[in-house]
Amino acid sequence: MTNSIAEIEEADVIVITGTNTTENHPIIAQRIKRAVERRDARLVVADPRRIDLVEQANYWLRQKPGTDVAWLNGIMHWIIKNNLHDKEYIDERCEGFEELAREVESYTPEQVESITGIPASDLIAVAELIGKSDKTTFLYAMGITQHVTGTDAVKSVANLAMLTGNVGRRGTGVNPLRGQNNVQGACDMGALPSSLPGYASVADDSARRKIAAVWGVDSLPSKPGLTVTEMMPAILKGEIRALYVMGENPALSDANITHIEEALDKVDFLVVQDIFLTETAARADVVLPGASWAEKDGTFTNTERRAQRVRAAVQPLGSCYPDWRIIQRLFQLMGFSADYASPEQIFNEIRRVVPSYAGISYSRLEKGGIQWPCPDIDHPGTEFLHAEGFKRGKGLMTAIPYKPAAELTDDEYPMILTTGRIQYHYHTGTMTRRCPSLETLAPEATLEINPSDAERIGVSDGDMVKVSSRRGKISLRARVSGMVEKGVVFTTFHFSEAPVNRLTNDALDPVAKIPELKVCAVRVEKG
Amino acid sequence: MTTIIETKKKVQLEIDGKTVLAPEGATILEAARAVGVRIPTLCYHEALSPIGSCRVCVVEVEGVDRPATACNTQALDGMRVVTRSERLFNLRREVIRMILAHHPLNCSPCPKNGDCELQDIAYEYDLAPNDFGSYSIKTEEYPWKEFSTPILDYHPRRCVLCGRCVKVCKEIRGLGAITMAGPGALASIQPALADPESPSRCVSCGECMRVCPVNAIEERMGGGKGKPWETEKTATTCAYCGVGCSLELNVVNGKVVGVTTDDAAGVNKGRLCSKGRFGYAFIHSGERLGKPLMRNEKGELEETTWTKALTKVAREFRRTLAEHGPDSIAGLSSARCTNEENYLFQRFIRQAIGSNNVDHCARL
Numbered sequence: 056m057t058n059s060i061a062e063i064e065e066a067d068v069i070v071i072t073g074t075n076t077t078e079n080h081p082i083i084a085q086r087i088k089r090a091v092e093r094r095d096a097r098l099v100v101a102d103p104r105r106i107d108l109v110e111q112a113n114y115w116l117r118q119k120p121g122t123d124v125a126w127l128n129g130i131m132h133w134i135i136k137n138n139l140h141d142k143e144y145i146d147e148r149c150e151g152f153e154e155l156a157r158e159v160e161s162y163t164p165e166q167v168e169s170i171t172g173i174p175a176s177d178l179i180a181v182a183e184l185i186g187k188s189d190k191t192t193f194l195y196a197m198g199i200t201q202h203v204t205g206t207d208a209v210k211s212v213a214n215l216a217m218l219t220g221n222v223g224r225r226g227t228g229v230n231p232l233r234g235q236n237n238v239q240g241a242c243d244m245g246a247l248p249s250s251l252p253g254y255a256s257v258a259d260d261s262a263r264r265k266i267a268a269v270w271g272v273d274s275l276p277s278k279p280g281l282t283v284t285e286m287m288p289a290i291l292k293g294e295i296r297a298l299y300v301m302g303e304n305p306a307l308s309d310a311n312i313t314h315i316e317e318a319l320d321k322v323d324f325l326v327v328q329d330i331f332l333t334e335t336a337a338r339a340d341v342v343l344p345g346a347s348w349a350e351k352d353g354t355f356t357n358t359e360r361r362a363q364r365v366r367a368a369v370q371p372l373g374s375c376y377p378d379w380r381i382i383q384r385l386f387q388l389m390g391f392s393a394d395y396a397s398p399e400q401i402f403n404e405i406r407r408v409v410p411s412y413a414g415i416s417y418s419r420l421e422k423g424g425i426q427w428p429c430p431d432i433d434h435p436g437t438e439f440l441h442a443e444g445f446k447r448g449k450g451l452m453t454a455i456p457y458k459p460a461a462e463l464t465d466d467e468y469p470m471i472l473t474t475g476r477i478q479y480h481y482h483t484g485t486m487t488r489r490c491p492s493l494e495t496l497a498p499e500a501t502l503e504i505n506p507s508d509a510e511r512i513g514v515s516d517g518d519m520v521k522v523s524s525r526r527g528k529i530s531l532r533a534r535v536s537g538m539v540e541k542g543v544v545f546t547t548f549h550f551s552e553a554p555v556n557r558l559t560n561d562a563l564d565p566v567a568k569i570p571e572l573k574v575c576a577v578r579v580e581k582g
Numbered sequence: 583m584t585t586i587i588e589t590k591k592k593v594q595l596e597i598d599g600k601t602v603l604a605p606e607g608a609t610i611l612e613a614a615r616a617v618g619v620r621i622p623t624l625c626y627h628e629a630l631s632p633i634g635s636c637r638v639c640v641v642e643v644e645g646v647d648r649p650a651t652a653c654n655t656q657a658l659d660g661m662r663v664v665t666r667s668e669r670l671f672n673l674r675r676e677v678i679r680m681i682l683a684h685h686p687l688n689c690s691p692c693p694k695n696g697d698c699e700l701q702d703i704a705y706e707y708d709l710a711p712n713d714f715g716s717y718s719i720k721t722e723e724y725p726w727k728e729f730s731t732p733i734l735d736y737h738p739r740r741c742v743l744c745g746r747c748v749k750v751c752k753e754i755r756g757l758g759a760i761t762m763a764g765p766g767a768l769a770s771i772q773p774a775l776a777d778p779e780s781p782s783r784c785v786s787c788g789e790c791m792r793v794c795p796v797n798a799i800e801e802r803m804g805g806g807k808g809k810p811w812e813t814e815k816t817a818t819t820c821a822y823c824g825v826g827c828s829l830e831l832n833v834v835n836g837k838v839v840g841v842t843t844d845d846a847a848g849v850n851k852g853r854l855c856s857k858g859r860f861g862y863a864f865i866h867s868g869e870r871l872g873k874p875l876m877r878n879e880k881g882e883l884e885e886t887t888w889t890k891a892l893t894k895v896a897r898e899f900r901r902t903l904a905e906h907g908p909d910s911i912a913g914l915s916s917a918r919c920t921n922e923e924n925y926l927f928q929r930f931i932r933q934a935i936g937s938n939n940v941d942h943c944a945r946l
């Protein structure tokens with residue numbers, strides 16, 4: 056997030072898209088509701104599903120899945136055409152405006168309506184609202200990114216925010232809501248194939264030299280590595296021979312898991328470090344039992360860049376070790392020295408390597424979390440980014456044409472399947488499904504289906520249905536619901552009994568390499 | 583952080599002889615707290631707007647006959663307020679006596695014993711169980727009424743009808759999943775009839791349980807027993823979504839038995855969702871891996887020692903490195919692990935393996 060969670064309550068207009076916030080980030084949803092109820096903020100929801108927040112929304116744009124770039128371009132078209140953009144801000148802080156303006160010229164409200172299904176009048180009303188308000192905050196999540204055009208959609212959100220001067224001020228911003236607790240931290244720490252800790256590129260010689268000096272090595276590899284979604288095909292091609300997986304369960308969470316299973320079975324050596332024998336661990340050659348979150352010390356960084364302490368409440372179970380101890384031991388067995396006595400010592404090394412963490416210390420964190428960038432020990436942390444301008448000089452606006460989803464429906468697979476989460480479970484359910492309370496609330500996967508589709512297929516609420524795609528087939532119970540539009544079905548990926556990723560498409564966004572988990576063509580049958 | 587613009591006028595009043603300057607619109611209770619005068623309360627909760635149902639907070643206002651409830655009476659310029667007198671003591675004692683007349687008072691089997699707002703106030707006003715025909719906490723409880731969610735139990739006998747739960751559900755959750763219904767002292771908290779798809783359905787967040795001053799709302803499938811004085815609380819950060827709520831793991835005898843919050847802490851200020859509040863039982867699940875596993879000749883995973891398992895891993899990595907080079911090894915780190923672990927993991931892949939083939943599942 057460029058801005059902070061608390062600032063959501065200061066916005067005049069809140070635009071949320073691709074996030075069923077009530078289910079995925081309930082505490083943020085409460086803030087949104089409060090802003091609407093107490094401060095009379097205007098709420099715009101752009102989502103194919105009738106999510107809870109639609110009830111509170113002033114406008115609900117129900118776009119067809121996978122058409123985000125089109126409606127965002129449409130909004131920008133109207134704003135520019137009617138001179139509602141923030142010219143001073145753009146002149147001073149952005150570049151690429153001319154190209155953007157040319158690109159969105161053809162996205163008339165009528166044109167956009169024909170692509171997205173959003174009525175032209177609604178699109179115009181929302182464009183006017185954003186264009187004329189002082190502070191708009193944009194919140195989005197996986198519903199925007201998990202498409203072949205995901206990077207495009209994220210850039211489009213940024214375009215719109217810059218166009219209206221909504222970056223670098225309180226109560227505004229481009230705010231991705233992170234699904235998992237420490238996605239932000241994992242990225243900050245350089246658990247990415249093309250960036251080092253602190254986001255310097257692996258190709259940047261001086262950044263590599265600086266880190267190599269701290270680690271006491273002569274050089275570090277400069278060739279960008281493979282992303283998770285490229286690793287699996289690389290295994291099948293024989294390029295990757297050994298895979299080390301820590302605390303992830305790709306055999307359930309990744310798109311087109313039949314493909315993933317093949318890769319996990321094929322790789323010469325698979326080592327999995329986890330707290331349960333997950334679907335992935337069950338295929339490993341060696342399984343290393345890690346300690347659970349309640350058993351270890353360290354830090355997480357939340358979606359608003361706030362580093363916070365995690366503290367051990369109980370001893371590790373059995374002979375489990377915290378993950379950092381296991382990695383440290385492997386370091387030593389590979390002939391390197393890695394002498395840390397505690398997570399705090401590791402953190403102090405992070406402070407030397409990642410400048411935005413330099414001022415954060417365990418003793419400061421005793422008094423509460425701190426938001427990076429925090430360059431020195433007296434710095435209070437940063438509530439919102441880009442206050443003084445953009446890091447790269449000028450904010451880059453990019454012209455982005457709308458491209459349709461990779462997989463389109465046809466006679467054989469006439470419906471669109473989209474996937475997501477529910478609030479009672481987390482990811483592949485390895486933790487939450489072992490909590491009796493949460494399991495009671497949501498014991499099985501269901502397929503949300505519109506009443507008219509249900510009638511056509513001849514299923515009623517609670518019947519079993521078979522869902523198939525070009526890649527696989529699963530069975531689950533139907534839930535007839537107006538949440539989804541006609542022609543669209545929805546389910547979650549928490550349940551191994553109905554692994555929806557047997558169906559999903561592993562076509563990738565060319566830049567971010569995110570699979571198109573949100574759209575795939577399926578057939579639904581009674582049975 | 584919200585900046586409160588101090589445009590409000592101040593009012594001046596006197597509380598127990600002390601002069602108080604309070605912002606216009608403040609209640610007598612807020613004004614009193616600002617100068618350190620304690621007025622007992624029961625239904626009042628700082629995170630909520632005043633409810634005004636219990637009358638424990640009565641005070642005398644000069645010139646007004648009937649005592650006023652401090653939690654929801656506005657402090658006015660020139661007011662003279664008395665918070666302690668024999669009359670007030672007796673009034674409060676009577677109010678609490680009425681509540682206690684139908685609240686079971688054999689506190690020892692109650693898990694809230696020692697951390698109960700009703701118990702504290704009864705003690706303060708010198709009320710003891712043998713002042714009443716007391717109920718037994720267990721036998722009189724059944725059958726339970728169905729609450730708004732299957733994971734919480736509601737005990738009508740213990741409920742003091744303060745109304746906090748109804749208020750929190752409406753104010754903080756923005757829902758109205760429960761209501762108070764029934765006549766007078768026989769009223770109880772009941773699920774509001776709502777269609778299962780409506781946004782006012784119960785989302786099992788447990789906020790109602792959190793604000794209940796007694797033990798009238800309880801986790802049905804809780805982690806086990808433990809009295810407040812044997813419970814150790816460790817402040818930590820939620821393991822689930824990216825909001826990063828602050829919470830406290832409650833530990834009794836080395837086992838996590840529940841989750842509580844500090845109303846002042848973190849981004850959530852005491853609030854949690856169902857995962858944060860009820861998602862802890864996995865920690866002690868019987869399915870946890872306790873020992874390293876290694877595939878044997880028959881191809882099955884078999885328990886082994888750390889030394890054997892780690893030596894095998896290091897040997898396989900070395901062999902692969904020698905035969906196929908560093909880019910033939912890849913590592914998947916985790917968005918669920920700590921910063922320290924992610925940092926060390928990527929350092930391992932970059933330094934010990936010599937490749938940038940490291941990623942995590944942020945994309946999924």
Ligand code: SF4
Nearest residue numbers: 751784785787788790
């Ligand atoms: S659990 Fe949450 S939503 Fe349900 S009744 Fe209690 S406060 Fe309301």
Ligand code: SF4
Nearest residue numbers: 741742744745747794
């Ligand atoms: S259940 Fe608890 S919070 Fe609700 S009215 Fe009864 S005592 Fe008050």
Ligand code: SF4
Nearest residue numbers: 820822823827855858
């Ligand atoms: S309590 Fe709920 S909203 Fe808060 S961090 Fe945990 S999962 Fe997210």
Ligand code: FES
Nearest residue numbers: 625636637639653
């Ligand atoms: S605390 Fe004031 S009426 Fe209950």
